[in-house]
Every structure is written in structure tokens, then in C-alpha cells.
Amino acid sequence: MKATLLVRNIGELATPTGTSARAGSDMRGVSVIHDAVIAVDGETIAWVGPATEAPAIEGAPPKILDAGGQAAIPGFIDSHTHLVFGGYREDEFYWRAAGVPYMEIHERGGGIANSVRATREASLDDMISSGAKRLQRMLELGVTTVEGKSGYGLDLDTEIRQLEAMRTLATVQPVDIVPTYLGAHSVPEEYKGSPGDYIDYMIDTVLPLIRQRKLATFCDIFCERGVFEIEDSRRFLIAAREAGFRLKMHADEIERIGGAGLAAELRATSADHLLKASIDDLDAMAEAGVVATCLPLTAFSLREPYANARAMIDRGLAVALATDLNPGSCYSHSIPLTAALAALYMRMSIEEILTALTLNGAAAIGLANDRGSIEPGKLADILLLDAPSYRHLAYHVGMNIVSTVIKRGTVANARP
Amino acid sequence: MKATLLVRNIGELATPTGTSARAGSDMRGVSVIHDAVIAVDGETIAWVGPATEAPAIEGAPPKILDAGGQAAIPGFIDSHTHLVFGGYREDEFYWRAAGVPYMEIHERGGGIANSVRATREASLDDMISSGAKRLQRMLELGVTTVEGKSGYGLDLDTEIRQLEAMRTLATVQPVDIVPTYLGAHSVPEEYKGSPGDYIDYMIDTVLPLIRQRKLATFCDIFCERGVFEIEDSRRFLIAAREAGFRLKMHADEIERIGGAGLAAELRATSADHLLKASIDDLDAMAEAGVVATCLPLTAFSLREPYANARAMIDRGLAVALATDLNPGSCYSHSIPLTAALAALYMRMSIEEILTALTLNGAAAIGLANDRGSIEPGKLADILLLDAPSYRHLAYHVGMNIVSTVIKRGTVANARP
Numbered sequence: 001m002k003a004t005l006l007v008r009n010i011g012e013l014a015t016p017t018g019t020s021a022r023a024g025s026d027m028r029g030v031s032v033i034h035d036a037v038i039a040v041d042g043e044t045i046a047w048v049g050p051a052t053e054a055p056a057i058e059g060a061p062p063k064i065l066d067a068g069g070q071a072a073i074p075g076f077i078d079s080h081t082h083l084v085f086g087g088y089r090e091d092e093f094y095w096r097a098a099g100v101p102y103m104e105i106h107e108r109g110g111g112i113a114n115s116v117r118a119t120r121e122a123s124l125d126d127m128i129s130s131g132a133k134r135l136q137r138m139l140e141l142g143v144t145t146v147e148g149k150s151g152y153g154l155d156l157d158t159e160i161r162q163l164e165a166m167r168t169l170a171t172v173q174p175v176d177i178v179p180t181y182l183g184a185h186s187v188p189e190e191y192k193g194s195p196g197d198y199i200d201y202m203i204d205t206v207l208p209l210i211r212q213r214k215l216a217t218f219c220d221i222f223c224e225r226g227v228f229e230i231e232d233s234r235r236f237l238i239a240a241r242e243a244g245f246r247l248k249m250h251a252d253e254i255e256r257i258g259g260a261g262l263a264a265e266l267r268a269t270s271a272d273h274l275l276k277a278s279i280d281d282l283d284a285m286a287e288a289g290v291v292a293t294c295l296p297l298t299a300f301s302l303r304e305p306y307a308n309a310r311a312m313i314d315r316g317l318a319v320a321l322a323t324d325l326n327p328g329s330c331y332s333h334s335i336p337l338t339a340a341l342a343a344l345y346m347r348m349s350i351e352e353i354l355t356a357l358t359l360n361g362a363a364a365i366g367l368a369n370d371r372g373s374i375e376p377g378k379l380a381d382i383l384l385l386d387a388p389s390y391r392h393l394a395y396h397v398g399m400n401i402v403s404t405v406i407k408r409g410t411v412a413n414a415r416p
Numbered sequence: 417m418k419a420t421l422l423v424r425n426i427g428e429l430a431t432p433t434g435t436s437a438r439a440g441s442d443m444r445g446v447s448v449i450h451d452a453v454i455a456v457d458g459e460t461i462a463w464v465g466p467a468t469e470a471p472a473i474e475g476a477p478p479k480i481l482d483a484g485g486q487a488a489i490p491g492f493i494d495s496h497t498h499l500v501f502g503g504y505r506e507d508e509f510y511w512r513a514a515g516v517p518y519m520e521i522h523e524r525g526g527g528i529a530n531s532v533r534a535t536r537e538a539s540l541d542d543m544i545s546s547g548a549k550r551l552q553r554m555l556e557l558g559v560t561t562v563e564g565k566s567g568y569g570l571d572l573d574t575e576i577r578q579l580e581a582m583r584t585l586a587t588v589q590p591v592d593i594v595p596t597y598l599g600a601h602s603v604p605e606e607y608k609g610s611p612g613d614y615i616d617y618m619i620d621t622v623l624p625l626i627r628q629r630k631l632a633t634f635c636d637i638f639c640e641r642g643v644f645e646i647e648d649s650r651r652f653l654i655a656a657r658e659a660g661f662r663l664k665m666h667a668d669e670i671e672r673i674g675g676a677g678l679a680a681e682l683r684a685t686s687a688d689h690l691l692k693a694s695i696d697d698l699d700a701m702a703e704a705g706v707v708a709t710c711l712p713l714t715a716f717s718l719r720e721p722y723a724n725a726r727a728m729i730d731r732g733l734a735v736a737l738a739t740d741l742n743p744g745s746c747y748s749h750s751i752p753l754t755a756a757l758a759a760l761y762m763r764m765s766i767e768e769i770l771t772a773l774t775l776n777g778a779a780a781i782g783l784a785n786d787r788g789s790i791e792p793g794k795l796a797d798i799l800l801l802d803a804p805s806y807r808h809l810a811y812h813v814g815m816n817i818v819s820t821v822i823k824r825g826t827v828a829n830a831r832p
Contacts, residue, residue: 088804088808088811090808090811091807093759093811094759094765094766094807097763098763137815297813297814301760303760331813332812332813332814334813334814334815337753337813337814343509343513344513344716344719347514389506391506392504394509394510395509395510395747396747396748397713397717397746397747398713398748398752398753399553399748399749399750400816
């Protein structure tokens with residue numbers, strides 16, 4: 001076996017396995033190896049197993065990383081974020097915390113329009129520098145791949161600028177970025193009262209340009225009553241699919257209008273939020289292989305009920321967990337708090353949580369074939385934990401226990 | 417003015433003021449200075465104010481720290497922790513999260529007895545090395561002074577060893593440690609069914625020894641139905657006070673037995689938890705100047721209701737917030753999550769939260785005279801935030817935004 005890096009003395013290695021999402025009771029199946037070794041060749045994993053069975057290394061001697069008995073898990077995959085934006089909305093956060101009603105917050109100038117204004121004013125350099133800082137903080141928390149959405153420009157120039165910022169960011173720091181076009185985040189002022197015309201504009205003008213410049217892999221839409229209804233959403237997503245995009249949806253977060261069912265019908269890669277999704281629609285998602293992405297930090301920040309992940313898993317869905325980082329409803333990308341909320345308030349087991357934050361996160365962005373688990377042939381995206389077991393992930397409530405982040409075979413962050 | 421360190425270009429400096437706890441509506445009074453300068457002379461603050469009014473520095477030129485427009489606040493004071501312990505209790509965490517009843521957890525070997533066993537087995541070196549790691553993580557989160565309790569030994573040797581570990585820890589790392597003897601944390605196996613005899617033993621044998629060796633400043637007791645009832649608690653605390661200790665109490669957490677009233681009667685420095693305290697007892701605490709310490713991370717981790725901090729403040733109490741870090745009910749010392757819980761689930765304003773985590777934390781350990789605010793004469797324990805305003809503290813939900821920690825006039829931690 002050839003190897004460029006040998007991670008040894010891993011007290012406990014825990015990982016889901018496979019190259020597609022794990023669903024239902026399969027989410028509890030985590031492979032655990034004690035006194036493990038990982039051999040990395042270049043950017044990928046060459047061998048994983050117990051130290052006693054490790055094959056000899058041939059050729060040039062590899063770098064050695066002694067894990068000192070720490071636990072190892074796959075890098076986290078945050079499959080739903082809005083990481084490029086301008087401005088902050090802390091006033092709105094405190095108004096909401098103090099119980100100011102939604103409409104009054106809107107009248108005081110809160111809401112997404114606030115971020116759209118600030119993002120339109122942000123230059124490409126602003127976006128790159130604030131985005132790079134956020135990505136560094138994500139990396140420290142163990143995120144090795146992140147999905148990032150546009151959607152705070154709504155106009156052509158700003159949406160493109162958000163996507164261009166992500167393209168540049170992907171080249172200047174280690175975290176892989178999967179870009180999503182979310183022009184259908186909200187109906188812009190310019191199209192107020194005419195969401196259908198805005199959909200036409202995106203289909204006719206924006207999608208071809210983004211596709212041509214290969215600026216986004218996914219298209220997403222905020223499918224909600226009074227924003228983009230089911231018919232407009234179907235029309236937009238079918239056009240996006242025909243243009244070559246893969247599909248995501250913000251579905252049934254606020255009101256049950258059948259977004260989850262539409263995601264199943266169109267075989268979207270994921271449907272996200274799902275607080276109000278019907279049982280029938282969830283069953284259809286399971287049938288169609290759509291990943292159900294739960295975003296507990298948003299529920300926590302809005303003091304809303306959590307998505308019923310327990311029922312989803314018990315009905316055979318593949319559940320992913322993501323942060324939903326954004327400047328409004330959820331200004332957080334705390335993976336540790338996501339894990340704690342899932343354990344304490346969503347009744348997920350720690351094995352289900354680990355799977356939801358790694359392999360199923362990868363599946364939610366269509367990349368489970370090459371990442372999301374520690375297995376030969378996959379990218380060497382690996383975390384060492386300052387803890388004896390992966391079971392400390394939720395137990396050490398809200399605390400970052402990632403000590404070392406290996407990204408594509410290289411140590412990308414090591415905690416002092 | 418003489419100075420050894422000049423912190424300049426502070427975009428926004430926010431601090432409570434004064435040398436005693438702020439109570440009731442005073443907790444909303446935070447002093448905010450834009451474009452501020454702090455001059456430090458040795459370990460203490462020499463001058464604070466707007467850059468335009470800064471006096472000239474005489475003598476040797478100071479070190480300069482350019483805050484680059486960041487916000488500055490006082491160092492956090494975590495006034496209730498159990499930072500020295502042996503072993504972990506992650507199984508118990510997941511059992512509880514999955515809804516296993518308390519008694520069954522107990523039968524499976526969960527509960528404090530588990531930590532007592534592991535702590536009795538831990539050597540002084542074990543305690544120092546695990547404690548040092550925890551203190552480093554606390555420092556990174558901006559904690560510059562911490563209270564630490566014994567109470568996982570219950571026998572003489574282990575209680576002394578916990579306190580000795582804290583004494584050594586105070587000399588090998590920058591965070592100041594205020595030690596508390598909490599032998600009355602639980603009735604040990606050796607005294608099962610005879611809490612009164614255990615109280616006698618502590619009064620006759622343990623307190624004099626700890627006092628003589630100056631191993632603890634405070635005595636604390638877990639005053640609850642079925643553990644230490646009011647009469648035993650009164651007897652113990654009066655003896656402790658006579659022996660020269662200052663007093664703290666775990667009061668009315670699980671059942672209303674009048675612990676808060678006893679804290680008022682004895683003029684304890686603080687009473688902590690207080691979830692079930694009566695209005696009359698809270699009023700008595702306000703009257704007696706007892707700090708009310710709320711521990712929202714514990715409520716979060718146990719899925720219990722939060723203490724009614726809003727009512728406490730509105731009735732004129734001085735409220736402090738602390739983490740309650742311990743291996744059982746709350747394995748967390750996340751100051752950011754504490755702030756988020758206080759804003760979102762306890763209806764505290766961000767100014768009240770800032771005061772509760774700094775000046776009132778200092779008051780809860782009897783040190784508001786020399787720390788807890790950024791004012792001339794106080795210790796130069798100062799945080800720079802990777803944010804334009806202290807108002808990002810709770811808004812950036814669960815995230816650490818501390819970029820630089822100045823402890824006693826020296827940079828003790830700087831984020832890469």
C-alpha cells in the first residue's frame with residue numbers, strides 16, 4: 001500500500017458507511033473501530049482498519065499523525081447555509097426575542113429586505129472577505145464541505161456576485177463549497193405582487209446565464225404560501241432541471257402547502273425545513289429518495305417547534321442536519337449546538353446525528369459517492385476529537401470538541 | 417498618565433459600572449463609548465474613555481494593541497462551575513435524552529455516585545491536567561475568573577485533593593480561580609440515611625482543616641428535599657460562616673423548600689438555580705443583597721423550564737448568569753449558549769445579559785470591587801470581540817465571538 005499520510009493511534013473511529021444516504025433504521029448503523037489506523041494517499045483514503053491489521057506501507061514513508069488516543073469521525077458536511085451576505089440584523093433578533101410581533105418587525109424595517117439592501121451594496125471583495133472569515137470559523141468546527149446559497153440579491157448582478165464570491169472562496173481556503181442559486185428566495189420589490197413574472201424572468205434570463213458560467217450546481221426555491229406557491233415552484237424547478245441544475249427546496253416550513261410532495265414528485269436531491277410537511281408527503285419523499293434536511297438552529301432561534309426527525313427516521317427517510325446560517329432567522333453555524341438540539345429536543349440517537357451530519361449531509365448535496373464517511377476511495381476529510389469517543393459530540397453540550405481537521409489529506413486546522 | 421498597555425481603536429466599548437452588583441432596572445444600564453481607548457498600567461486599568469479625550473502617556477512608551485474597530489467588553493466571570501472532576505457520564509446523557517426515567521438511570525449506575533467514584537480514583541495530576549485543559553477552553557471563550565467547587569469526593573482526601581488541584585491550577589494558567597468547598601453536594605454512601613451525621617463530620621473535621629490551609633473562600637450546600645433539608649443546611653452554613661467562609665447555596669432547584677429564604681436570612685453571597693423559589697423568598701434575597709445566579713445551560717440540558725430571571729430582575733434582584741459546568745446534569749461551559757438562552761428563553765435584554773455575565777458574576781463571588789467592569793482601578797480583564805458591537809453576543813447564536821482575551825493587563829489568548 002502507498003500512503004502520504006498515516007493517522008495512527010486513533011482510540012475510536014466512528015463512521016457511517018456507503019456511497020448513498022442511509023435511511024430509517026440504517027441511520028443507527030455506525031461502524032466503530034478501536035485502536036484504528038487511517039492511511040491516506042494524496043487526497044483520498046487508501047485504507048482504514050484496526051492497527052493490528054494494517055498492511056505495510058510501500059515506497060516513500062508517509063507523514064505520521066499520532067492521534068494520541070483521540071476519536072476520529074468524518075468531516076462534517078453543512079448542506080444548507082446562506083454564507084455570503086451583507087449586513088447584520090441584530091436589532092431584529094432582539095425585537096423578536098422580546099416578543100415584538102412579526103408584522104411590527106416588518107414595519108420597523110426588519111426582514112429579508114434588510115439583507116437584500118445590504119447585500120446589493122456589498123462589493124465582491126466585501127463578500128469574499130466576510131465569507132472567508134465565516135468559512136474559517138466553520139473549518140474550526142470541523143466543516144469540510146459546505147453548501148452555500150445566493151438569494152440576498154434577487155437582482156441579476158448581486159445574485160451573480162454572490163455566486164462569484166463562492167467560486168473565488170472555494171479556491172482561497174480549504175472548505176469545499178457547493179453553490180446553489182436561490183434567486184427564488186423572496187419576491188423582490190421590483191416584482192412585488194407578480195411572483196409569476198419574477199419566475200419568468202429567472203427562467204428566461206438568469207438560469208441560462210448561471211448555467212453557462214457554471215456558477216451553481218443546485219437551484220433552490222422558498223416554496224411557501226404568499227411567496228412562491230406550488231404551481232410557480234413546479235414551473236421554476238422543472239425549468240431549472242431542464243437547464244441542467246439539481247434541485248433543492250425550502251418546503252413546508254411555515255404552512256403545509258405540499259412542498260415536500262413536490263420535492264418527491266420532482267425527485268429533488270433534498271427538501272429542507274419540513275416542519276409542517278404531511279405524513280403522506282414525507283412517505284412520498286422516502287419513496288423517491290429525497291433527503292429530508294432538518295435545521296434545528298433555526299427553530300431554536302425562532303423559538304419554534306423542531307421538525308419531527310424522529311418520525312421521519314422511523315418512517316424510513318434519510319435525514320440530514322444542517323445549520324441554515326443566515327443573518328436573519330438563524331445567525332449561527334454551530335454544529336455542536338445542532339448536535340445537542342438533535343439529541344435533546346429531536347430525540348435522535350448520537351449515531352443518527354453523526355450520520356445526519358456527515359454521510360446524509362453529503363447525500364443532500366449529491367456527493368455521498370466521494371465523501372461523508374471514512375472509507376477507502378473517499379476524500380480524506382477527517383476530524384480528530386478532543387474526546388475519547390464520538391459520543392461526546394452532543395454530550396459536551398454546545399462545545400466544539402474538534403481538535404484537528406484533515407481536509408483532502410492535509411491538516412487544514414489544528415487547535416492550539 | 418503612566419501605562420504599560422494601550423488598547424486603541426475600539427469601535428465600541430460596552431461595560432456595566434460600579435463596584436457592587438447591579439440590581440433590577442440598573443441591570444439595563446450599560447455604558448457605551450464609541451472609538452474608545454483603554455490605558456492599562458500593570459495589572460489594572462488606568463484610564464478609559466473616548467480617544468479624543470485620552471490624556472498623554474508619560475514615561476516609558478506602552479505596548480500598543482490596535483483593536484481594529486472591534487468591540488470591547490469586560491472579561492466574563494463564570495461564578496458557578498464544578499470544573500475539577502474525574503470521569504464522564506455520556507451514557508447517562510443519552511439515556512436521559514431518550515426519555516429513560518430518573519430512577520432507572522439511577523439503577524443503571526447513573527447519577528452523582530458515578531462521578532464520586534471516578535473522582536476518588538483520580539490523582540492530583542489527573543485533576544490538574546484535565547482541569548488545565550478545561551480552563552484553556554474557558555479562556556478561549558473569554559472567561560477571566562471562574563468559581564470552582566469541590567464536591568465529587570465527599571470524603572476528606574478527595575475533597576482536599578480537588579481544592580489542591582484548583583490551588584495549583586490557579587498558578588499555572590491565567591484564569592483566576594475562586595475555590596468553593598461543596599462537601600455538602602450529596603450524602604456519601606458512608607453516611608447513607610444520616611445527613612445530620614455527615615454535617616457534623618464536615619463541621620467538626622473538614623471545615624477547620626480547609627480553613628486552616630486556606631483552600632476555599634466559599635462554602636456551598638445542595639439544599640434540597642431528601643438531600644440536605646433546611647435545618648441541616650442552616651446548621652452547616654452558620655458553622656461555615658463562623659469558621660470564616662463566605663456562603664453560597666444550591667437553592668430551590670427541584671422542590672420549593674425555602675432555600676432562597678435561608679440564603680436571605682444568612683446573607684449568603686449568592687443563591688443559585690432558584691427554579692422553584694417563592695416570590696417572598698426572592699424578595700427577601702433582594703432585600704438582603706443576595707445575588708441570584710441563574711444557570712440556563714442546566715435547564716437546557718435537562719429539558720427543564722428556565723429560572724424566571726425576568727421576574728427576578730423586575731422585582732429588583734441582582735441576577736448573575738453562570739454555566740454550572742459539571743459531568744452530569746450539564747457538561748457545558750458555553751458562555752455563548754448561556755447568552756443565547758438568556759435572550760431567547762429568559763427574556764433578558766442584551767444589556768442585562770452582559771451585566772449578569774460580568775459585574776454580577778463578580779458580585780456572586782464577592783469580587784465586584786476589583787473586577788467585572790472596565791473602569792479605572794479595576795483589573796485589566798478585557799475581551800475584544802470579532803464583531804462591531806456587544807449586541808452580537810447573543811445574536812450570533814451559540815458562537816464564540818471573542819477574538820482576544822486580556823487578563824491582568826496581558827494578552828492571554830488571541831484567536832488565529
